[in-house]
Amino acid sequence: MVATVHDVAQKAQVSVGTVSRYLNGYQLRESNRGRVERAIVELGFKSNIFARGLKRKRSMAIAVVTPDFDMFSTSITTAIEQILEQEHYSLIICDYQRDKDALKRKLMFLQDRYIDGVILFPSNLAASSKDVIQKYLAKKIPIVLVDHTIPGIETDAVIIDNANVSFRAIEELIRHNHRQIAIINGRRDSLVCQERLQGYYNAMQTYGLPIQQEWIAWGDFTQYGGYHAVKALMALPERPTAIYATNYTMTVGAVLALQEMHIAIPDHVSLVGFDRFESVEIIEPPLTMVEQPLNLIAQNAAHLILKRIRGEYSDFATTIKLNTKMVIGESVKNI
């Protein structure tokens, strides 16, 4: 029915061992090499992934595990898939819906499938799966963290410098003479958010600006949250003159709220947004935004996990910190 190494060996007049060695990149005599190659093409031979896995304990599959498929993780995941496909890996995706039991369950499930590596988007509750994660690492099944590290876990990570990102965003506002600056942050329990908030504090303190607690709003990473945060901020007796939203969906929510209230950007309030997905480009005026290097994140994560799978651990555990770009639009006004 479907060709095996035996068939190839027979057609090429060599032994199965030789065929196998060819498949695994060993050196063969030139003449044999040619005949094996030809036999493989003629028979349409594809090596059986089960038999291969059974011997090598490798699945040629990598998992992406994320708390949910929002635009950030979806964009990165699709980019990762492109890269891994070229290396003949398949991608198994799992979202754990911000549920710590689900996370642990999925990680264990993946382990039973002899997954070759995991790219994990941690959330604050990833720490509760420390034991499983340690088990992976002990077995030399690489885990690359994306977007954030997990305190107490030593493994590779691809992250951005959140505090620095916020610092520069706020600095951009301060440079335009804003002093009353609000931040719409995600969620109190998120480490990413704590860092982004820290950057806000740093910038305000560095420039000697007073901070009001009411200017620190929490939008739960949702459009709804961003929308309501703006409504609340605009209802304050002392309105901020500028707003910094810390993710994509909250940025859109903020814009919708402002548009609805007929509060003009940037005439009535300035705005720095976050994450430039294609769909943000229609917003008028074009927003000044923090742009995360999604493709770079994906590339680094993919290459890092492939490297570890190949057994190259010389620079383990490395944390790749990527820079974000400030895209200057017209949503920040000099006052």
Place this chain on the structure above:
Amino acid sequence: MVATVHDVAQKAQVSVGTVSRYLNGYQLRESNRGRVERAIVELGFKSNIFARGLKRKRSMAIAVVTPDFDMFSTSITTAIEQILEQEHYSLIICDYQRDKDALKRKLMFLQDRYIDGVILFPSNLAASSKDVIQKYLAKKIPIVLVDHTIPGIETDAVIIDNANVSFRAIEELIRHNHRQIAIINGRRDSLVCQERLQGYYNAMQTYGLPIQQEWIAWGDFTQYGGYHAVKALMALPERPTAIYATNYTMTVGAVLALQEMHIAIPDHVSLVGFDRFESVEIIEPPLTMVEQPLNLIAQNAAHLILKRIRGEYSDFATTIKLNTKMVIGESVKNI
């Protein structure tokens, strides 16, 4: 290191055959059954997926293949994953980026991995992979189509009645005395869109309303497209009094354009939107919308593929046509 059927057999004092039979749901003598169960728990036995696959030619993996991960396919995919996880299947995801070579390549790749079934979101270019698809079906590897069928391919599908959906949406507008109704459709080459347009035509004709070609706009399924379609429609000498947008992102684009132009919904123009994702709920006023039954689509697709994998083909090929809900908001005004 890790327990095998042999270890279980030894501990339970039975043969490996008995253990295997237990694992595959055959009847055992009560006493043996108990001992095997206990041994499995005590040893933490998990059956090796490679060895199993090697014998049975089954991977316990199902693929979702989609042209891109927009909110529609992402929502459905995550719901599918929940269901398949319970059945111990893993989900391999692939997006083919609306590229027909990529589609064919991925389908062939998946076949080499002995995928047990494919859930495919076809686009207009899926037809060019007919040969691979036929090969799957000939091998009894089930393919369930979601969102649309592929002409000339006889397999299972879970779809919605697009013409009917549009008909009812337009009817809702006509019921409020609108006569000049525009449609923002996705893409000319999309069969889904052709059907949705047909429903528009049907409704207009049924109620004897004239149709102007300028009222039929194409928004390419993007936010940008929806935005520009509205701008163009509002620049017409004879403005429509109502707009029907045929997917989520175009709906959001339309709302942003209208807000920016200070064209009030529904006072200046009425709007019927499409796909109620959580994030749409902040739009003011609440939109009258077509709501696709995402969870039902996911459930039906998942259960259908599992059924076929189990070998139950009695009702093959079945097309499950689901109903959409019209959610009445406040974006349609009686004129």
Place this chain on the structure above:
DNA sequence: TTGTAAGCGTTATCAT
């Protein structure tokens, strides 16, 4: 460099 043969951990066939 190459051939031979022993596994890898299951399932399935055949007796019993």
Place this chain on the structure above:
DNA sequence: ATGATAACGCTTACAA
């Protein structure tokens, strides 16, 4: 209902 054993298709010592 159960046990023994031969596959499944590959990789990898070990010999040559």
